[in-house]
Amino acid sequence: MSAAQTSAARTSARPAGLRRGAEALAATLPPLLADARHLAATVQLGQHGRRRSGMGDEFWQYRAAHAGDEARAIDWRRSGRADQQFVREKEWQAAQSVHLWVDDARSMEFTGDPKRQAKADRARLLALAVAVLLIRAGERVGLADGIAPPRSGEVQLLRLSEALTRAAGQADYGAPEVRAILPASRALFLSDFLGDIAPVEAALAIAADKGVTGVLVQVLDPVEEAFPFEGRTIFESMGGTLSHETRKAGDLRDRYRARLAERRARLMDLARKAGWLFTTHHTGDPAQGALLWLYAALRKDG
Known part of the structure; x- marks a missing residue:
């Protein structure tokens, strides 16, 4: 083969080789991070000044x-x-630390429709997408359990993605982690908050004592809101430790909805007393609106 033929062969093979290399590199990135980046890219954000004097360039x-x-x-x-x-x-531009807690309990694995994201998947997606936006804005983001302390940069996004996709816990319902949260920082807790509310109350009290402000996001499946069950039904917790059978599920609807409303009101009250914000997000709704709201809430001046 002549030198010209060799050069032509190399040139023709280059696109295929480049593509294989790119695909191999992309395969090493956690799918959750790719999804979070895509979600973050769909949210249009303007400049968000803190409007406080201090250290900075602007x-x-x-x-x-x-x-x-x-x-x-x-x-x-x-x-x-x-x-x-x-x-x-x-303008004040000092970076702040934001801590994420995403409930990994078994109850978060529920979905009322196989075509719909499980609560855990939506919660992880929102948490990592808001981390993408915050880190791009120069903030430090980490996990509330101390596994990934707050840091900035692209490498931190990989750490967060890997940590958030670790094996789920074995408990039916989760409790917020606050031991590693830094004083005067911000926090984001995502859970269905359907278990014992006492640990949530205790966690918010500790956070408030540390001067931490943040957001509680109750993630629910539409089925959990509507309670569309009729006739004989067996209700079981995702971990299988709790079970209840009824022959008239429809008769429970009003009482169930009342209890759910009471729980939501209690969470709102706890958040208000701690200086936090509270919202409910349904997995049947688009994630973009929730992400934009969360980003604005976490970037809000205290």
């Missing part, structure tokens, strides 16, 4: 100089156009 405002201001802080050009001196303030 100009915020001029203010009149006060006694005690250093001479180097004076903007002499602006002051030259007036009868007083002005200080050029910059």
Whole structure:
């Protein structure tokens, strides 16, 4: 084969080789991270300034100089156009830490329709997608259980993705982890919150004592909201430890909905007392709206 033929062969083989290499590289990335990046890309976000003075590079405002201001802080050009001196303030841009807790209990594996995401899958997707947006904005994101302490950068997204896709827990219902949460940080808890509410109350109390603010997201399947059951029905927890049989499931609907409303009201009250926000997200709804709301809530100034 001549040199020209060899060169042509290399050129023709290059696209195929490049594609194989790209596919091999993509295969090493966790599917959850790919889905989270795709979801984050569908959300259009504008610039979100913190509108507080402090360390940073972006100009915020001029203010009149006060006694005690250093001479180097004076903007002499602006002051030259007036009868007083002005200080050029910059917008506060210090990175904050955000901690994620995603319930990995068995109850989160429920879906009322095989074509619909399980609660756990939707919760993990929202958590990682909001991490993508926050890290892009310069924040540090980690897990509340200490497995992945808050950090920034693309490598941290891989750590979070791997941690969030680890094997599910064995408990029927989960309890928030708060031991590793840093003082004065922010947190996001995603769960169905259908188990014992006492651990949730205790976790929020500890977080509040640390000056932590955040968001509670109750993730529910539409079936859990509507309770469409009729006739003889056997209800079992996802872990199989709880079971209840009834011949008239429809008769339980009103009582069930009342209990669910009571639980939601209790969660809202706990969040309010701790200085947190609360919302409910259904797996039958698009994830984009929930992601945009969460991002805005977690970036809100305290």
